[in-house]
Amino acid sequence: MFGSKSRTILVGLEAGTSKIKVAVAELDAQGSLILLGVAESPSTHIRKCEITDFEMAQKAIHQAILDAEAKMDVSIGEVYLAISGAHIRSFHSRLALDLGEEGAMIEEGHLRELRNLVRQQALPPGQILLHDLLQTYILDDGTATANPVGLFSRRLTADYHLISGIATRLQTTVHCVKELSLQVKGYALSSYATAQAVLTPEQKSFGAVVINCGAGITDYIVYRSGFVAHSGTLGVGGDHLTNDLAFAVKIPFPRAEDLKKTYGAVDSRKEAAYRRVELAAEGTYEPRFIPMSLIVEVLQARQAEIFEIIREQLEEQPFWSEFSGTIFLTGGGSRLEGIQKLAEKIFDRPVEPARLIPFDGEVSCEGRQDWMTVLGLLRYARILEMQEHGRGRWDRVGRSLRRFFSGFRFVC
Ligand SMILES: Nc1ncnc2c1ncn2[C@@H]1O[C@H](COP(=O)(O)OP(=O)(O)O)[C@@H](O)[C@H]1O
Numbered sequence: 001m002f003g004s005k006s007r008t009i010l011v012g013l014e015a016g017t018s019k020i021k022v023a024v025a026e027l028d029a030q031g032s033l034i035l036l037g038v039a040e041s042p043s044t045h046i047r048k049c050e051i052t053d054f055e056m057a058q059k060a061i062h063q064a065i066l067d068a069e070a071k072m073d074v075s076i077g078e079v080y081l082a083i084s085g086a087h088i089r090s091f092h093s094r095l096a097l098d099l100g101e102e103g104a105m106i107e108e109g110h111l112r113e114l115r116n117l118v119r120q121q122a123l124p125p126g127q128i129l130l131h132d133l134l135q136t137y138i139l140d141d142g143t144a145t146a147n148p149v150g151l152f153s154r155r156l157t158a159d160y161h162l163i164s165g166i167a168t169r170l171q172t173t174v175h176c177v178k179e180l181s182l183q184v185k186g187y188a189l190s191s192y193a194t195a196q197a198v199l200t201p202e203q204k205s206f207g208a209v210v211i212n213c214g215a216g217i218t219d220y221i222v223y224r225s226g227f228v229a230h231s232g233t234l235g236v237g238g239d240h241l242t243n244d245l246a247f248a249v250k251i252p253f254p255r256a257e258d259l260k261k262t263y264g265a266v267d268s269r270k271e272a273a274y275r276r277v278e279l280a281a282e283g284t285y286e287p288r289f290i291p292m293s294l295i296v297e298v299l300q301a302r303q304a305e306i307f308e309i310i311r312e313q314l315e316e317q318p319f320w321s322e323f324s325g326t327i328f329l330t331g332g333g334s335r336l337e338g339i340q341k342l343a344e345k346i347f348d349r350p351v352e353p354a355r356l357i358p359f360d361g362e363v364s365c366e367g368r369q370d371w372m373t374v375l376g377l378l379r380y381a382r383i384l385e386m387q388e389h390g391r392g393r394w395d396r397v398g399r400s401l402r403r404f405f406s407g408f409r410f411v412c
């Protein structure tokens, strides 16, 4: 089906706050996605997933691409990009088509009309639509269905989950990548991409939340009945925990980052295991002993605050009181000891570490929570490629976005 003459290589790129990550897979003739590997390089001048120094960020992205090319023995010309940042907004939209007093049979054209209406909706100034994710269609008698084609109704209503972002912020990131002679074939909100790596169709159907604990951003996405019910992006993450620790212990950020990764916990059981931890001498710094209780107290306060903000946002959603799905934690920050228990207490729902749905091939990414977004991008890219090859030229480019970027595509 694919690449009968040459290999179809898919590449996911995440310019995260802490690292640039590149994942590469081969889409074989049967449509299987064979993971070839992942490369990463330290991220510079990217704050909260937004570029603050174009040249420096571009160098870091270039390095990660070169590393991936050398490691996986591929030539990279196209990428799928993960998008995040505190400027991302998500909201719901309900639109309806009147089908006449007598009613009419619903056709594909009606669904396209509704989607066009959604895409023409006015957004706040400077914002562009990133995703328009269909939730459900509703007939005039209240019946909800994912596929109303062939059914009769006098009115067809559609619920969408919409995600938008500030155009100029996205333009900067896209321009940065394009200047490296890389085509941006598509992009996905990072939480949405992450969910493709870790949630099975059953979990999406039963209900699941994925919380991606990154360095500068914590983002989350909620699935219910197989569709995206809600999503959110917070401009706070693991870097804030490190900053708090640096301030409390009076050490520079890099030392605090090491301390957090080695001894960090939000669980007082770790306090009992290590009453004090030794901070070795380094440069002009004398060796010191730090009470474990201080480390736990500082990290717990900030991590709890992040989860509480998410809980407040979820509690505003009408479905949350009845939501009984599992919360899956991922991202580098989810490696903090005791974080599952803390989340369980705050959300009052079962919490588990996210697990990668395995890829085909020999390469394993077990235990790398910080790679889930870029791995999920590959699955997202696969869907787009399958649609393109299955339907011919991809023609779902949103109107508003087309004005800004050329050659982009959307998955809904
Ligand atoms: N073992 C660990 N314990 C606590 N935090 C960790 C650990 N390993 C990584 N982190 C944190 O994870 C964050 C990076 O996660 P990642 O998902 O790579 O972020 P991003 O995609 O934003 O670059 C950093 O804040 C880092 O301190």
Ligand SMILES: [Mg+2]
Binding pocket: 014, 016, 190, 214, 215, 331, 370, 373
């Ligand atoms: Mg990330």
